[in-house]
Amino acid sequence: MPIYIDIVLRLLLWLLLAPLLPGVINKVKAWVAGRQGPPVLQLYFDLARLWRKGVVLSTLASPGFIIAPAVAWTAVVTAALLLPLAGTGAAFSFDGDVLLLVYLLALARFCTAWGAMETGSAFEGMGAAREVSFAVLAEIGIITAVLTLVVQSGSIALSSMFEPLSGPGAALLAVGLFIILLAENCRVPFDDPNTHLELTMIHEVMVLDHSGPPLAMILHGAAVKLMLFAVFLAQAVLPLSELPLLISVAALAGSVLLITVAVGLVESLTARLAFKRVPLLLTIGFLFCLFPLILTWMGES
Amino acid sequence: MIAATLTLCGLGLILAAGVARTMPRIWLGLTVWAALCGLYAALTILLTGEAWLWRGGFALGGEIPFLRLDGISALFLVLVCVVGGLGAVYAHEYWSEHHHPRSAPRGRCWWSLLTLSMGLVLTCANGLHFLFAWEAFALSAYFLITLENDRVEVRKAGWLYLAASHAGTMALFAFFSAMAARTGTWELGPVHDQTVLAPLFWLALAGFGVKAGMFPLHIWLPSAHAGAPSHVSAMMSAVAIKMGVYGIVRFSGWMPMPESAGWAMLAIGCLSALLGIAFALAQSDIKRLLAYCSVENIGIILIALGLSVLAVQHERPEWGKAALAGVFLHVLNHCLFKSLLFFGAGSVLHATGTRDMSRLGGLWRTMPWTAALFAVGAVAVSGLPPLNGFVGEWAIYQGLLRAVAQKEAAAGALPAVIVLAGSGALALAAFAKAVGIVFLGAPRSKPAATASECGWLMYVPMLLLACVIVAIGLLPGLFFRPIMGVVAVWAPQWAAVDPLLATRTLGGVHTIFACVLLAGGFLIVRRIRTTGTRRNLTWDCGYAAPSAHMQYTSGSFAGIARGWFAWLLRPEIMIRRVRGHFPDQAMVLERIPETVLEKIVTPSARVAGFVADGAGKLQHGRLHLYILYVFLGVTALGFMILLGGV
Numbered sequence: 001m002p003i004y005i006d007i008v009l010r011l012l013l014w015l016l017l018a019p020l021l022p023g024v025i026n027k028v029k030a031w032v033a034g035r036q037g038p039p040v041l042q043l044y045f046d047l048a049r050l051w052r053k054g055v056v057l058s059t060l061a062s063p064g065f066i067i068a069p070a071v072a073w074t075a076v077v078t079a080a081l082l083l084p085l086a087g088t089g090a091a092f093s094f095d096g097d098v099l100l101l102v103y104l105l106a107l108a109r110f111c112t113a114w115g116a117m118e119t120g121s122a123f124e125g126m127g128a129a130r131e132v133s134f135a136v137l138a139e140i141g142i143i144t145a146v147l148t149l150v151v152q153s154g155s156i157a158l159s160s161m162f163e164p165l166s167g168p169g170a171a172l173l174a175v176g177l178f179i180i181l182l183a184e185n186c187r188v189p190f191d192d193p194n195t196h197l198e199l200t201m202i203h204e205v206m207v208l209d210h211s212g213p214p215l216a217m218i219l220h221g222a223a224v225k226l227m228l229f230a231v232f233l234a235q236a237v238l239p240l241s242e243l244p245l246l247i248s249v250a251a252l253a254g255s256v257l258l259i260t261v262a263v264g265l266v267e268s269l270t271a272r273l274a275f276k277r278v279p280l281l282l283t284i285g286f287l288f289c290l291f292p293l294i295l296t297w298m299g300e301s
Numbered sequence: 302m303i304a305a306t307l308t309l310c311g312l313g314l315i316l317a318a319g320v321a322r323t324m325p326r327i328w329l330g331l332t333v334w335a336a337l338c339g340l341y342a343a344l345t346i347l348l349t350g351e352a353w354l355w356r357g358g359f360a361l362g363g364e365i366p367f368l369r370l371d372g373i374s375a376l377f378l379v380l381v382c383v384v385g386g387l388g389a390v391y392a393h394e395y396w397s398e399h400h401h402p403r404s405a406p407r408g409r410c411w412w413s414l415l416t417l418s419m420g421l422v423l424t425c426a427n428g429l430h431f432l433f434a435w436e437a438f439a440l441s442a443y444f445l446i447t448l449e450n451d452r453v454e455v456r457k458a459g460w461l462y463l464a465a466s467h468a469g470t471m472a473l474f475a476f477f478s479a480m481a482a483r484t485g486t487w488e489l490g491p492v493h494d495q496t497v498l499a500p501l502f503w504l505a506l507a508g509f510g511v512k513a514g515m516f517p518l519h520i521w522l523p524s525a526h527a528g529a530p531s532h533v534s535a536m537m538s539a540v541a542i543k544m545g546v547y548g549i550v551r552f553s554g555w556m557p558m559p560e561s562a563g564w565a566m567l568a569i570g571c572l573s574a575l576l577g578i579a580f581a582l583a584q585s586d587i588k589r590l591l592a593y594c595s596v597e598n599i600g601i602i603l604i605a606l607g608l609s610v611l612a613v614q615h616e617r618p619e620w621g622k623a624a625l626a627g628v629f630l631h632v633l634n635h636c637l638f639k640s641l642l643f644f645g646a647g648s649v650l651h652a653t654g655t656r657d658m659s660r661l662g663g664l665w666r667t668m669p670w671t672a673a674l675f676a677v678g679a680v681a682v683s684g685l686p687p688l689n690g691f692v693g694e695w696a697i698y699q700g701l702l703r704a705v706a707q708k709e710a711a712a713g714a715l716p717a718v719i720v721l722a723g724s725g726a727l728a729l730a731a732f733a734k735a736v737g738i739v740f741l742g743a744p745r746s747k748p749a750a751t752a753s754e755c756g757w758l759m760y761v762p763m764l765l766l767a768c769v770i771v772a773i774g775l776l777p778g779l780f781f782r783p784i785m786g787v788v789a790v791w792a793p794q795w796a797a798v799d800p801l802l803a804t805r806t807l808g809g810v811h812t813i814f815a816c817v818l819l820a821g822g823f824l825i826v827r828r829i830r831t832t833g834t835r836r837n838l839t840w841d842c843g844y845a846a847p848s849a850h851m852q853y854t855s856g857s858f859a860g861i862a863r864g865w866f867a868w869l870l871r872p873e874i875m876i877r878r879v880r881g882h883f884p885d886q887a888m889v890l891e892r893i894p895e896t897v898l899e900k901i902v903t904p905s906a907r908v909a910g911f912v913a914d915g916a917g918k919l920q921h922g923r924l925h926l927y928i929l930y931v932f933l934g935v936t937a938l939g940f941m942i943l944l945g946g947v
Binding site: 052059064067082116119121132142143150 | 726847849860
């Protein structure tokens with residue numbers, strides 16, 4: 001298959017499937033609470049409507065207020081393209097692409113913080129400050145997980161890096177990455193994506209003043225990012241590359257769905273953490289990634 | 302050809318120093334011309350890979366002059382020429398005759414001398430002449446830092462710089478003379494076979510490390526960089542501290558290394574990277590923030606250099622070369638984005654008269670060029686793709702990750718990767734804060750509201766730097782070729798090994814990213830044109846009348862991370878709370894001390910001074926007591942001889 005067709009197909013897959021995940025989470029939450037809940041495709045309808053809407057800009061906002069969401073969205077989608085999908089490999093693969101992935105996500109974070117600072121509001125500045133500060137711990141956790149995979153596989157390219165650990169190491173890494181997934185995607189117990197007021201302390205507060213097509217880009221980018229983390233987590237702990245192609249793809253899809261349901265269940269069964277505990281939980285996530293690193297290291301040598 | 306251009310360059314600078322006081326335009330022309338000549342010579346050497354050597358036929362101070370320009374010194378010469386030329390253009394408007402009639406002529410003269418002496422530091426291959434050039438460089442930098450010598454804090458910063466710099470030079474005197482004594486010649490060159498020289502590297506590390514600003518020898522750096530005029534800060538931060546890096550790089554390539562040198566550099570690098578950026582994040586003075594960020598970047602360079610030294614000991618070119626390429630690329634990158642950022646900070650200072658971020662804000666409206674270019678620099682310095690900062694850190698990470706993958710040097714490489722990731726994320730926080738507080742939102746003071754954009758002489762140098770930053774990001778393959786030549790000069794034994802850095806693919810992905818971004822940006826702007834926009838007050842969950850004072854400030858933005866590092870930063874916060882029914886004005890004052898200087902160096906200097914005072918009391922001028930000293934001394938000697946049986 002020519003490379004550009006491959007890229008276009010992957011792009012379509014990521015762009016079209018990603019908004020499904022928040023829908024699934026909401027459905028799970030509704031189901032646990034005994035409600036009917038919004039349709040699974042609700043985010044698609046929302047995105048289509050936002051795309052048609054006009055934009056209200058703050059009087060303080062510069063052109064960067066519109067460009068920043070576009071940069072953030074592009075960065076997340078490019079990062080997604082770098083990630084291999086089970087047996088099919090990645091669109092591009094080269095030594096050190098994993099770092100590009102981590103830093104593209106950082107670029108998206110920079111742009112979101114930029115957008116928040118544009119409005120000159122205390123509330124959004126607070127969100128930006130929290131996002132960039134907590135991300136320090138989350139990034140340390142991600143890089144530790146990457147180190148574990150590097151030690152395990154002896155490779156520094158994503159396409160050959162996913163050689164899952166066995167037994168306790170894999171379980172610990174799964175827990176660690178799941179905690180980081182919750183933090184980076186601003187889910188309960190770190191943040192509450194349901195409300196728009198004081199309860200939502202980090203991500204939602206940064207995008208309060210966005211509207212119309214830029215908001216659609218932000219929401220879609222957030223969905224892609226959630227899917228990216230779920231795909232990364234699934235491949236880091238499950239031996240998907242050893243299965244036949246079709247089965248591995250199906251297994252990947254199934255495990256992403258499972259992770260999404262797990263996010264929904266966590267959200268239904270736990271409350272948002274007291275704000276001061278957030279760094280503590282993130283540190284625990286980092287430790288859950290550090291132990292498998294030590295385990296792998298000791299096991300190898 | 303190279304000899305001719307270098308002579309032209311040197312002559313141009315000497316002439317420029319001569320005419321600096323009276324003819325500013327001719328000075329500018331000569332300086333730019335000299336910079337171009339030097340740049341031509343340096344680029345020729347980088348592209349052809351052949352070193353240029355010249356030995357004089359006469360003695361100077363008892364030694365025959367010996368000049369050498371090879372790949373490593375040519376790379377650093379590029380930095381000197383780029384900032385030397387662009388800074389001169391920038392200063393022509395920023396530090397103009399009109400605004401600074403007394404200090405501007407002096408500043409031009411010292412600028413030429415500083416550029417010249419740094420060029421000599423890079424070319425001198427004779428230890429004695431190197432020391433002369435080094436001293437001339439240190440002194441001219443001192444006079445540039447103290448251009449505004451009517452301000453007390455500038456004079457203090459200048460003295461601190463001078464004292465620290467000379468403490469370092471003392472170590473270098475010891476280093477070079479010990480080298481000359483052991484090798485029998487002052488001429489510098491590879492001495493790998495003389496393993497007895499290895500311990501001397503610690504002297505070089507200390508002496509050059511002071512100049513490089515590595516933690517904890519960085520004490521002079523923040524106040525000197527913040528107090529100097531901004532073009533001088535750019536020169537200091539982007540180039541002058543690199544002279545220290547040059548020394549460490551040069552001698553770690555030439556000398557036999559002590560067993561633990563690689564580990565020590567890795568550890569110092571980690572310390573500098575993490576603590577430097579923690580200090581940076583907590584600052585509310587924009588130039589101090591940039592200065593501390595330099596400490597972080599020197600740390601990153603040292604991490605990579607330490608790893609390269611370990612790679613030499615392990616004989617592992619496959620990760621050593623990647624790390625080394627990262628060292629040299631990051632040296633170049635840091636020069637580009639740090640001078641851009643200091644120029645940007647200078648424009649802000651020029652327009653508003655303040656460096657305090659808590660009094661700025663919303664400057665994008667009145668200073669769009671500065672805001673956009675500073676933002677490019679901020680993205681680059683945070684190591685974000687698709688700009689140059691990421692490319693350099695990517696190479697360094699690859700060196701570290703390959704060492705990890707081969708399960709070697711793990712005790713160093715594993716923590717270094719984690720530190721690098723953490724300091725990268727903190728750098729992002731620091732620069733999201735700098736850009737957000739200074740350029741976005743609403744103006745926090747009157748000068749910020751009425752600022753005006755700098756003239757073209759100030760933003761064109763910034764624009765040129767930004768173009769190179771983008772070019773390295775999008776075409777890393779083009780820039781890696783000469784860098785690999787420099788690597789081959791440092792480690793000739795690895796010349797045949799391919800480091801397998803996928804720079805072309807990386808450049809391709811960066812280019813695709815940039816194209817998609819352009820297309821996406823175009824799409825969304827067109828979309829918004831059709832759907833229409835309205836302007837209104839910031840909504841923010843329904844504030845009716847938001848005010849500029851309600852915005853997050855620099856202190857509150859850094860609050861969380863500052864809390865994590867409170868054990869080190871020891872912020873001094875003074876609060877006057879709102880009290881009673883008719884309260885006075887409330888306020889919060891916050892100061893982040895330079896902990897190493899104020900809590901360690903100053904107290905120990907006080908103790909040393911106390912001891913010295915006590916010893917000074919022994920010398921009082923009373924003859925009969927001196928006779929008593931002599932008598933006591935002779936008696937003590939007599940006892941020693943009697944009891945020791947000598």
